[in-house]
Amino acid sequence: MWFRQCLSVLVVAWAATAATTDRPGKPKTFELTFTWEKHAPDGFKKEMILTNGKFPGPVLELNHGDDVEVTVRNKLPFNTTVHFHGIEMLNTPWSDGVPGLSQRSILPGKSFVYRWKATQAGSYWYHSHHRSQLNDGMYGPIVIHPKAGAARPFAKISNKDKVIRAMEKAEAEVKPLVLSDHRHVTSERGWDINVASGLETPCFDSILINGKGRVDCWAPEKIASLLTAEQRLFLQLGNGTAFTAKGCLPASIIAAVQARGKVTNVSAIPPEIFDQCTPTNAPREVIKVNKKGGDETTWVAFDLIGTFGLITGVFSIDEHPMYIYAVDGDYIEPQQVEAVSLTNGDRYSVLVELTKPGDYTMRMVSLTMPQMFTGTATLSYRDPKKPAPPTKESVPYVSDVGLNLTASVRFFDQAKMKAFPPAPISQTAQxxxxxxxxxxxxxxxxxxxxxxxxxxxxxxxxxxxxxxxxxxxxxxxxxxxxxxxxxxxxxxxxxxxxxxxxxxxxxxxxxxxxxxxxxxxxxxxxxxxxxxxxxxxxxxxxxxxxxxxxxxxxxxxxxxxxxxxxxxxxxxxxxxxxxxxxxxxxxxxxxxxxxxxxxxxxxxxx
Known part of the structure; x- marks a missing residue:
């Protein structure tokens, strides 16, 4: 009986990941099968793309220098391709995944093999590059571990060997956090609505963390109290007074301001796109981390991956500063911050010290002018040598529209971002x-x-x-x-x-x-x-x-x-x-x- 149970667990674990083979002297191989199925990431069931039966897709975990083969099996009812975002595809541009530019589309029922070399280390991700299929859920993280002797910037955070070793261990076990916006209509339906109305429709339903979240509907009083100066300006320019129940700029304002002078038909937009909000109570992601007992230093590393179709947002972890040590896969001189802005395609690798066991809210807050909404998850850890801490609400660094709640909150400053080690640049351009x-x-x-x-x-x-x-x-x-x-x-x-x-x-x-x-x-x-x-x-x-x-x-x-x-x-x-x-x-x-x-x-x- 014990043997059967263990075998069952192993089979389930294997099936839940990308099929991979790692043989000495052979490429590291993965298989990604895309299917069109009903799924409910935020509690609302819709048709979307699953990868090996999962959403988001499984992690592709590699080592710097690996040769890679990714076999894609298209079981979708439409064409597709896969782009490996941020991977330079050095000397293999035919594996970049752009239809009509670097490859022919993968037809329904067909397969395609992408071959490339992991010439970079760090955080990356893969996604469809056919039309707007990313909005249908075709994406997943890529982790490429650096070589053992690679220079790391952790000594700029601490000069203690014990702490540096703890950071290196955390990096080796880095946890991807896939941050995404989510719509209840398919990408094809969303585009049809754009065409019928003559408008861009930048209003989503939820923000997901690792594919989990829920629809929150805010009271009109809360929405009115959180309006930013930019949002008030757009309301004023369009002769409007309020955002919708879904926290969106009304379609009529978009037509009057962004689309002024263009052909529009606001009546072609279904009310659920901008105006109606129906809350759900789906489970949110819980990240559990094992903390060492006593005074031993414990760190956790996350790869924040902005897989958004539209929004830009602010990420923070209540009561826990972050050291950002890599951006878009490259090491930088670490910046300690309480919050960081992410937009479409961004990756930030962060280290967090676990100093006070408990449960803390991880927040992803929309900064995009046309809509205010948030997504949350929980970071949970305990000290094995101490009693469980009392349950309490964690204290946020940022508001529900991404503004700092105290003057001490530090945001990542891209202007101060310095490569580690320095990256040379030509002083002239041809x-x-x-x-x-x-x-x-x-x-x-x-x-x-x-x-x-x-x-x-x-x-x-x-x-x-x-x-x-x-x-x-x-x-x-x-x-x-x-x-x-x-x-x-x-x-x-x-x-x-x-x-x-x-x-x-x-x-x-x-x-x-x-x-x-x-x-x-x-x-x-x-x-x-x-x-x-x-x-x-x-x-x-x-x-x-x-x-x-x-x-x-x-x-x-x-x-x-x-x-x-x-x-x-x-x-x-x-x-x-x-x-x-x-x-x-x-x-x-x-x-x-x-x-x-x-x-x-x-x-x-x-």
Whole structure:
């Protein structure tokens, strides 16, 4: 009987994870099977994508330097692909997962094998890159453990060997926290509503942590008391008085302000999208950690992963400061904070010292102007050598709209983010590309980089990677030469305009500077002579995604620089799913003079 019980537990544990094989000298292999099933993450049952029968998908756990094979089996009723977010895909651009750019779509009933090398360590994630399927739940975390001898920044937190060892142990057992917004309509239905109404519909139902959460409906008095200055401005501009029962900016205000002058039909939006709120009582995530007894130091590490379809939010753990030691997979000089803002695609690796056993609320609070809502989980730990602590409410650092509740609350400051060890940057660039961001066309759900909506029809075209065009320099394509440094200048030319989380596939970018107004110079070098304080050429932040500054009452700009050291066809896009599907993308032919040779199995895949 004992043997059968143990065998049953082992079988269940195996089935709940990604199928993986790790053989010496062989690639580490995983199998991901996608199915379309009914599931109720927040207590409301809907059709969504499950990965190996789970939501979110299982962790892909690797070591730096591993060769990787991920076999995808598409049992969905529609096409799909998988993108491994933040993975540079060095010398394997055909495994980047963008339909019509680096691969052909995976048809229903078909399989596809992604092959790549783990040339980076840290926190990453995988998700669908077909239309807005991310909003249907196709995503999961990736953990790539650093090599044993890798330089770590923990000595900058403590000079005690015992504490550093405890931090290293926590990092080796890091726990992903998948933070997501969730809608009760499918991505296809949501897009159909956008098209029918002529509007973007930026209102969700819940915030999930590791796939769990619930719908909370706030009293009108609470919603009114929490309105921010930006939200009041939009109500004023649209002649409105209040947010909806769901905590959303009314659709009529979006039509009057963001979509002014565009074709709209607010009556085509079902009331449950913006106006109606039906609470649920689904279970929330509980993170249990074993604390060592007595005076022994105990730390826990989390990878915070922003898998949002739309929102930007603030994460905090009541009564527990965090040391942020890595951002987007790269080590940084640690910052001790009480709260950190995350947007679409962001990853923050944090260390938390467990000093006072009990139960503490982990909070994910929306900062996105069109909606106020929150998601919570519980961090729970006990001291095995002491009695259980009394039950009590933990004390938050931030309000339900992400504002600090005391002057001592510290937020992560990206401007002070320093690479560990330092990452070199060229002081000059050989190419400058200005990119205008705007609402384009007759409808407000169409967005553009460089004034042109990226056509979704390209998803079904022969991938650009398979037949590059060295002379192509149109409004939806950038072409670069290998070994050069390129500056991208993003300008919000229309306003009011929200921040856009811009993600580049293939490699990371440096944030040189940002500001208000139009970028009225031909290059960063020229601008730096006039406004030198606006730029950092010494130790700028380096990430695979940056959010452009909001343009509330006038234009704004952001300048990034990257090194062309990974030839291939890569996507540059806003990571908000409605903006991505609305056309806010560009293709980049990086290193077109040293193009890669695509293996026949990918060229001939159908």
């Amino acid at each position: 190419q400058t590309v200005k990119v205008a961001m705007r609402v384009a066309g007759p409808f407000s759900y169409n967005w553009a980089l460089n004034d042109t909506v990226y056509p979704m029809a390209l998803d079904d075209a022969t991938p650009l990677l398979f037949r590059p065009d060295p002379e192509r320099n149109n409004n939806v394509t950038i072409t670069t030469k290998s070994g050069t440094w390129v500056d991208l200048i993003f300008q919000a030319v229309n306003f009011p305009m929200p921040p856009h989380p811009i993600h580049k596939h293939g490699n990371k970018m440096y944030l040189l500077g940002q500001g208000n107004g139009l970028f009225n110079w031909s290059s960063v070098a020229e601008a730096a002579k006039v406004i030198p304080a606006s730029f950092n050429f010494v130790d700028p932040p380096r990430r695979d995604g940056f959010s452009t500054p909001a343009a509330l009452q006038g234009p704004s700009w952001m300048a990034v620089r990257y090194h062309v050291n990974n030839p291939g066809a890569w996507l540059l896009h806003c990571h908000q799913q409605s903006h991505l599907q609305g056309g806010m993308s560009m293709a980049i032919q990086d290193g077109v003079d040293k193009w890669v040779t695509v293996p026949k199995e990918y060229l001939n895949y159908k």
